[in-house]
Amino acid sequence: MPDLDPRVGELLDRRTPRVTVEPRWDDVLRRAGVTRRSVVRMPRRRWLVLAAVLAVPVGIAAAQAHHVFVRYFSGSVSGTPRQVIASVIRPFVGARHIEADLSKARHLATVSVGGHGYAYFLAPLTHGNGGCYFEIVDQVHISSDCGYDSKGRSPSVLTPAVGEGTIFGARTLEVSQRPIWVILGDMPAQRNVTSVRVRFQDGTSDRAATNGPYFSYVVSGEHARPGSRPTALVGLTNDGKVGAIQALDPSMYSLAATERRGRAFGRQITLRFFGASVEGGLARQQIRAQDRVSTTPAKLVQVFGGTAAAYPPHPVVFVLRGPFTIPTYLGGCGSTPSVCPAPVGRWAYFAYLINPDAYHGGRVPSGAIIWLRKAPIGAPYPELSRLGHVRHDGAVLGLHGRGSASRRKHQGRLLVILHRGPRTAATHTPCVYQDRYKPFDLCDGLSRYIAFRRTPRTDQTHSADRVWALIEGSLGGWHGCVVLTPADTRALPDSIGPELRRGIWGGRHIWHPAGTSPPATPRCRR
Amino acid sequence: VVLKKSAPTGFSMGVECIQPEKAAASPAPARERAGATVAEIETVYRARLEVFVRVCVALLGDRELAIDAVQEGFAATIRNRAAFRGEGTVEGWVWGAVVNAAKNHRRARSGREAHAAEGGPERLASRPARVEVFEARGAIRDEVAVLPERQRLALFLRYYADLDYREIAAVLDVSVGTVGSTLHAAHTTLRRALTGDDADA
Numbered sequence: 001m002p003d004l005d006p007r008v009g010e011l012l013d014r015r016t017p018r019v020t021v022e023p024r025w026d027d028v029l030r031r032a033g034v035t036r037r038s039v040v041r042m043p044r045r046r047w048l049v050l051a052a053v054l055a056v057p058v059g060i061a062a063a064q065a066h067h068v069f070v071r072y073f074s075g076s077v078s079g080t081p082r083q084v085i086a087s088v089i090r091p092f093v094g095a096r097h098i099e100a101d102l103s104k105a106r107h108l109a110t111v112s113v114g115g116h117g118y119a120y121f122l123a124p125l126t127h128g129n130g131g132c133y134f135e136i137v138d139q140v141h142i143s144s145d146c147g148y149d150s151k152g153r154s155p156s157v158l159t160p161a162v163g164e165g166t167i168f169g170a171r172t173l174e175v176s177q178r179p180i181w182v183i184l185g186d187m188p189a190q191r192n193v194t195s196v197r198v199r200f201q202d203g204t205s206d207r208a209a210t211n212g213p214y215f216s217y218v219v220s221g222e223h224a225r226p227g228s229r230p231t232a233l234v235g236l237t238n239d240g241k242v243g244a245i246q247a248l249d250p251s252m253y254s255l256a257a258t259e260r261r262g263r264a265f266g267r268q269i270t271l272r273f274f275g276a277s278v279e280g281g282l283a284r285q286q287i288r289a290q291d292r293v294s295t296t297p298a299k300l301v302q303v304f305g306g307t308a309a310a311y312p313p314h315p316v317v318f319v320l321r322g323p324f325t326i327p328t329y330l331g332g333c334g335s336t337p338s339v340c341p342a343p344v345g346r347w348a349y350f351a352y353l354i355n356p357d358a359y360h361g362g363r364v365p366s367g368a369i370i371w372l373r374k375a376p377i378g379a380p381y382p383e384l385s386r387l388g389h390v391r392h393d394g395a396v397l398g399l400h401g402r403g404s405a406s407r408r409k410h411q412g413r414l415l416v417i418l419h420r421g422p423r424t425a426a427t428h429t430p431c432v433y434q435d436r437y438k439p440f441d442l443c444d445g446l447s448r449y450i451a452f453r454r455t456p457r458t459d460q461t462h463s464a465d466r467v468w469a470l471i472e473g474s475l476g477g478w479h480g481c482v483v484l485t486p487a488d489t490r491a492l493p494d495s496i497g498p499e500l501r502r503g504i505w506g507g508r509h510i511w512h513p514a515g516t517s518p519p520a521t522p523r524c525r526r
Numbered sequence: 527v528v529l530k531k532s533a534p535t536g537f538s539m540g541v542e543c544i545q546p547e548k549a550a551a552s553p554a555p556a557r558e559r560a561g562a563t564v565a566e567i568e569t570v571y572r573a574r575l576e577v578f579v580r581v582c583v584a585l586l587g588d589r590e591l592a593i594d595a596v597q598e599g600f601a602a603t604i605r606n607r608a609a610f611r612g613e614g615t616v617e618g619w620v621w622g623a624v625v626n627a628a629k630n631h632r633r634a635r636s637g638r639e640a641h642a643a644e645g646g647p648e649r650l651a652s653r654p655a656r657v658e659v660f661e662a663r664g665a666i667r668d669e670v671a672v673l674p675e676r677q678r679l680a681l682f683l684r685y686y687a688d689l690d691y692r693e694i695a696a697v698l699d700v701s702v703g704t705v706g707s708t709l710h711a712a713h714t715t716l717r718r719a720l721t722g723d724d725a726d727a
Contacts, residue, residue, distance in 0.1 A: 008716045012685050015670055016584040021576050021593060025568055031601035 069112040077105040077121055085121060085134050100125060100132040108216040109182055109209065111175050118175050120182055122214050133184055135173065172219075172252050179224040179255050183208070183217045183248075185233065191243035193235030201250055202228045219253050229253040288321040295387035303382050304351065304372045311370075315353040317387055322348050323377055346377040412475035414442065416504065420467050431475055442503030446471060448496045450478050469504045562610035562619065567603050570617045577687050578621075582628045584670075584682045595631045599624030618693040625679065625697055670716070677712035680705055 077085060082102065089100045105123035112118075121134040173182045187193040187210070196208040196215040200223055208217035222228050230253055235244035251257035294316050297308035324347040351372040373382070384390045411431040418425050431443035472481040489501040571578075575596065582592030602623045603610075610619050670678060676698060683689045683697060691705045698705065 008713055009685060011716060012584075012670070012681070016580055016682075016686065019576055019579050019583060019589065021579045023572055023575050024597065025571060028571065028597050028600045028604065029564075031597060032604035 077102065077107050077123075081107065081119060081121065081136055084136050085123070089123075089132075105134075106211045106214055108184060108211050108214055109218060111180060111182060111218055113175060113178055113180060118182075120173070120184060120216065122184060122186075122211075133173075172248070175218075178220075179253075180218065180220040181224075181253055183215075183219060183230070183233070185215055185246075186213045187215060187235055188244050191235060192237045193243040194238050195236045197234045197236065198230050198248075199232040199234055200228050201226075201231050204228075205234065208233075224253055226254075289392060291317075291319045291321070291384050291390050291392050293317050293384050293387045293390045299387045300353070300372075303384070303386050311353070315370075317351065317353045317372065317384070319349055319351045319382065319384060321381070322350075324348075324350070348375040348377050348379045349381060350374055351382065411443065411447075412473060412478075414446065414471055414473035414475060416442065417470040417472075418504065419469070441499050442471075443475060445496060445500030445503040446482075447475055447478075449482070449492065449500055450475065450480075452492065452496055467505075471504075562603070562607045562616050564604055564607065566616045567600060567607065567620065570620050571600050574617060574687075578624050580686045581682045582624065584686060585625075585628045585679070586632055591631050592628070595628040596624055598631075599627035602627060614693065614696050618689070618696050621683065621687065621689065621693065621697045625683075673712055673715060676700075677708050677715070680708045681712045681716075684709055 082105075085100075085105060086102055089102060100123040102123060105121050108120050108122055110117055110119040116138055119136045121136070122131060123134070124131040173184065174180070175182060183198065185196070187196060195210065196217075197205045198208055198217050198219075199205045206217070206223075208215040210216075219230055223230060229250035230248045231250055232248055233244075233246040234242055235246075237243045294314070297311035297313065297315065300306070300311050300315060300317070301308050351374075353370050353372055414429045414431065416427050416429060418427070429442055431447075468483055468485045470481065470483050473479075484500070484504065486501060486505065489497040489504070491497070492500065578596045578599070579589075579592050582595045583589055586592050586595065600620065600623070603620050606623070610616065670681075673681070680694055680698060683694045684691075689697070691702045694705045695702045698708075700708075
């Protein structure tokens, strides 16, 4: 399959030039029926359910505070919520037999606020430890997250996050943009916990609603104010003893703190995708290419210095090639120059590594990316080949079209006269090597043929053949002429013949009629 | 256990390449993606808006219509963000919605034009713009326009959007091999069109 032919690329460039468009994200949100405020403050919704077996639901409670109406339901999930949840349940990747068990799902709480209903559901997994939470807004929009521990540990161990991996596996979810949060979790059966109380900064506590092994508590009103926010979950056994305690971060129940975390998260996004957006502090047009290579700490030390202990055991190195001219901080990078990748100045390249051991899917935590070098203009490009096999990508960053002329390598030009039956045609083929474009098979094939033959004969004749090709020109320092037939190419090694055959007779060239009475004996000029 | 990638854009800082290694080496708990976040979609929007618009301009031949299709496509992804399964990148998923929106716009325009051809009120408004576009692009536009829809779309996604075969396959809902053959056919047709010669001795 030919990749983008430069000529076709030019054609397409002329047909539809690049466009400049002013982003109107607010318009997108308006069309989607979403307000910006609610979007910005939406938290990460992740939660881990530890138990695999559900008991009979036991708790029903109700609460109403500050225009918030909370209902805790028992029983299984049915009706519209069941259909909505079923629409998103699917097996885990790589573990096809594991998925959320809808038959054991429980509806834990519904929070009505601002005319909208936020319903929260929990479901264990069909196998192993883990489960999923689901949030359905107005019975239409759903978001969910699942997790399970492949080693069957209880409590499960997941990426560090507030609440996750702790004794209750509790997760706090923000409700809309209001100072309302829902704490979901389960009661650790191994500690004989049968009830849960939420402890607050002011020393008071309140009982959480339970549903089977799960519990739920809605934080709102006075408990969202400084000095009264939640500080811990306390699991009690039947005889009133404390079976488990999980500390809670009171700042989790502060909108201001949530917003700060949102901004920090935004910086992570910026860090991760800076190459794709000028908002990330780096104009993507300046990124000429990206090199990446998997390596070892010892090799990293040789190329980038430092100590092996400072590097993760399986680093993957990325280098963005410039030159970069950064006139000002973009995308809020002025306040976080240590995080943003593109400090003001002129730079030759940016090198960083990703630690795959710190990346567990989803968003890249800040610790997973380590800067290696921000090289000023004039700095020599690192010898990445010393790190291992380098994968070079000059197209991934949107370098549409022709690229810079300096990166194109013209290796020659060939005239091909092709004779087939009564017809003769000719074509000129440039052999251009460029990151983005795969050269014609003819160029590749012929170069290998030349290397294979070393000194191809230039006086070949094939008068007896009805099909032949005369190739004349220059290629990579070779100047000459060869005459080939399909039979010739079939006699070549598999690494050469098929490609050469494709290049000549594969129909990739635009042929110009060269007359109907070809010379009976094609012969290269001496 | 295989971890799921959830890169919000096509340019994922190499996450694709490290993901399989991680999956093979680590016993860490797996995560299933259900739903994309608005932040992820916004990241794609801000990073790749002009590319989305360019493809839609190529498809629709009208800048304003293209912008509208892109806006609508992104809005659709937000409305349906819970349906994202994390099988590919968020951007790849968004592309499907935007292309669908562009197709809807084209169908709607076809309907309007059919109405205009019968003397409808939009006739005067729509005709000059189309003539202008056609004349500006000349014969090249003809050659691209006569390509089958799938070929055109694959070509635009490959060239303008820089999507790889796998992503194009997801948008077109075809196999990766079909993408290759589709692009090959489109290239062959266009190369011939460049010289006005279809001889293949």
